[in-house]
Amino acid sequence: MSKFRKKKKGIPAVNTAALPDIVFMLLFFFMVTTTMRETNLVIENPRLPAATEIKKLEDKSLVSTIYVGKSKDASRDGIGYNKIQLNDKISTADQVPAFILSKRDKIAEQLVPLMTTSIKADRESNVGTIIDIRLKLRDVNALKINYSTTTAAKN
């Protein structure tokens, strides 16, 4: 009988040697997939105005951003706070429709009415520039606009 008596054994420890590999894989995945910012700014980081009645932009893939502000390279683009940046370069208001249409191409047709244009303008830029952009947006039926602002304290 003694032949069959089981030897008393403790529970064998689970081999955790592969755990770091799994965690590192996760880590790398997050590091690779988080993009910090898609466009690099040619204008100086706009000082956004503050507001209280704000709405959040939910779906980033449906948002196209137009920057307005002062150029970093005044010798090339000229001075003033009314430079418009589309994608990666300084443009004029006339190029806004083409910019919107190119964004629209990448998006399923039924989602097009949900697309929002976010205008990130410096608080010292002029309303005239914004109105020029707005008229062009209306021409291509991009009617949802979000004036990007920071959050001000409610009083």
Added chain:
Amino acid sequence: MARRENPEINAGSMADIAFLLLIFFLVTTTMNVDSGVSKKLSEKPPPDYVPPVIKEKNIFEVNINRNNELLVEGDRMEIKDIKEAAINFIDNGGGMGKPGEDGSPGKSCDYCKGERSDSSSDHPNKAIISVQSDRGTEYGTYIEVQNELLRAYSELRNRLSKERYGMSFDDLEESFKEAKKSADLKNRVESLRKKVEDIKISYPQIISDAEPTS
């Protein structure tokens, strides 16, 4: 000396280190959510479009000049006072509202708390705020004015929502959003949607941008 076997390095805490890194990255990467003042543009009018005639008293005119000064209904005003003036204008309720879509005649505003003066707006759904700015106006001032006008609307909406449903409009919208997301609140979605719509229709946001002066 006797050559000793290399002892194996204990890698048990490696996972902890990696987890720590992972959590650090998870916490520090903010998906910076953009937020701002939302607006819907009006569609481009057809070339033969004749704008409807609107009574002078139903328009609240705001002018911003190139020195960022405000002219409201013909008087100079500071930005901080514009909210109060807008509330008085929207909430006046001096006459009949717009006729319903089904042809029913317009009703007078029974929830308005204004002076009901004859020289100000008839009904919140007829009251139009028209903002005219100069091309040279600073964008910051323009947004500030828009924000103050929106605040006037949200104050009125909050007031009405508290009276009718016992919670502010912000809370009402918040719970509507939550109900849409979660499955076990599904039966509440419809009633909340009705409440939100009701408040929105009672105080519609009508802010138009007039052609700028140059």
